[in-house]
Amino acid sequence: MLYKKTFWLSCLIGILTISSTYAQKATGFKKDKALLGSLSQQFKDGGAQYKLLAARLKADRFPKTYYAKTDSLETSGSGWWCSGFYPGTLFYLYRQTHDKALLAEANRILLPLEKEQYNKSTHDLGFMMYCSFGNALKVDPKPRYKQILLNSAKSLCTRFDPKVGCIKSWDSKKPEFLVIIDNMMNLELLFWATRVTGDSSFYKIAVTHANTTIKNHFRADYSSYHVIDYNPQTGAVQQKRTAQGYANESAWARGQAWGLYGYTVMYRHTRDKKYLVQANHIAQFILGHPNLPKDKIPYWDFNAPDIPRALRDASAGAVMASALLELCTYTDKAMAQRYFGSAQTMLKSLSAAPYKAALGSNGGFILQHSVGHIPQGTEVDVPLTYADYYFMEALERYKTL
Numbered sequence: 479m480l481y482k483k484t485f486w487l488s489c490l491i492g493i494l495t496i497s498s499t500y501a502q503k504a505t506g507f508k509k510d511k512a513l514l515g516s517l518s519q520q521f522k523d524g525g526a527q528y529k530l531l532a533a534r535l536k537a538d539r540f541p542k543t544y545y546a547k548t549d550s551l552e553t554s555g556s557g558w559w560c561s562g563f564y565p566g567t568l569f570y571l572y573r574q575t576h577d578k579a580l581l582a583e584a585n586r587i588l589l590p591l592e593k594e595q596y597n598k599s600t601h602d603l604g605f606m607m608y609c610s611f612g613n614a615l616k617v618d619p620k621p622r623y624k625q626i627l628l629n630s631a632k633s634l635c636t637r638f639d640p641k642v643g644c645i646k647s648w649d650s651k652k653p654e655f656l657v658i659i660d661n662m663m664n665l666e667l668l669f670w671a672t673r674v675t676g677d678s679s680f681y682k683i684a685v686t687h688a689n690t691t692i693k694n695h696f697r698a699d700y701s702s703y704h705v706i707d708y709n710p711q712t713g714a715v716q717q718k719r720t721a722q723g724y725a726n727e728s729a730w731a732r733g734q735a736w737g738l739y740g741y742t743v744m745y746r747h748t749r750d751k752k753y754l755v756q757a758n759h760i761a762q763f764i765l766g767h768p769n770l771p772k773d774k775i776p777y778w779d780f781n782a783p784d785i786p787r788a789l790r791d792a793s794a795g796a797v798m799a800s801a802l803l804e805l806c807t808y809t810d811k812a813m814a815q816r817y818f819g820s821a822q823t824m825l826k827s828l829s830a831a832p833y834k835a836a837l838g839s840n841g842g843f844i845l846q847h848s849v850g851h852i853p854q855g856t857e858v859d860v861p862l863t864y865a866d867y868y869f870m871e872a873l874e875r876y877k878t879l
């Protein structure tokens with residue numbers, strides 16, 4: 479009898495503890511009144527900008543960037559790694575504004591993207607297909623989207639090599655197997671595929687890739703290399719280097735953002751604590767870095783030689799903000815506050831000049847001041863589709879948190 483009473487008492491205490499923790503978590507984030515109050519205007523502005531962008535697009539072309547000096551819009555075909563961001567952003571904007579013209583444009587541009595489901599020459603299928611058709615499934619589902627996403631997941635898996643334990647990022651004629659940290663972003667598509675089919679092989683590939691990446695991509699301070707070159711015969715690491723960063727040993731800002739976002743998604747889908755620990759370590763590296771500016775929009779590389787004159791990368795800030803707004807829901811209160819506060823600062827910065835473009839300018843893109851590939855001299859200090867995509871995603875997450 480006494481045992482029974484004690485048992486029920488413990489249950490009650492447990493329930494009370496859980497519900498008070500939950501209440502703390504659910505109500506513990508103090509949102510900035512000005513930012514919160516501006517959200518519907520932010521989405522309206524985004525919609526107005528994307529209508530401008532849409533008006534300039536030729537059929538079957540996808541926006542890439544815009545050069546203000548020459549008023550020229552650079553576009554791509556559907557095979558470019560960024561083709562999914564334009565429809566994805568339109569779906570976010572439609573969800574927030576209910577403007578049917580944005581939905582019509584999103585649906586229009588999905589058609590020329592469909593064929594990429596069979597593209598086996600890229601690892602970017604998560605970006606291309608999940609940011610587009612994945613969002614379409616949530617916002618305006620059509621029966622054929624599931625098969626398109628499933629075919630995309632199968633195409634992505636053809637690039638997995640069990641010897642290396644990774645999905646290959648870039649094809650190469652040399653004896654090398656190249657994997658970049660960005661590849662962590664493509665794994666969400668595989669979790670989706672396992673969820674809808676019950677076939678665990680997608681899940682296993684995602685987990686194996688993430689584990690190999692933890693092992694080889696990270697330094698002792700939890701910053702990451704951009705490129706790991708594996709020996710395709712043995713799977714051994716041949717070289718650790720950069721492609722888009724300042725130096726092999728530097729911390730390229732967007733790479734840190736992809737890692738943060740990627741391991742947060744890994745935790746969401748597996749609930750394996752090691753991924754949460756990894757995401758937390760990456761967050762500590764980013765937020766504790768002495769070169770992270772006060773407005774929390776990173777320089778394009780944490781070790782850029784000309785800091786504080788170095789260019790900022792708004793896209794890295796947008797990806798980090800979105801990731802932190804998810805990660806803060808998984809951590810203890812002190813960490814959660816830090817992540818939420820930092821994401822909020824990032825969003826406040828991005829929501830205003832100089833990052834947010836004046837209405838009617840910027841070729842219709844929402845944000846300015848992103849950096850694509852400085853070592854190659856391309857897309858330097860320009861608007862980019864993925865900056866807009868993750869900015870809209872982060873604002874939506876901020877609103878619903």
Ligand code: GLY
Pocket residue numbers: 660722732850
């Ligand atoms: N390689 C993808 C990026 O620029 O982040």
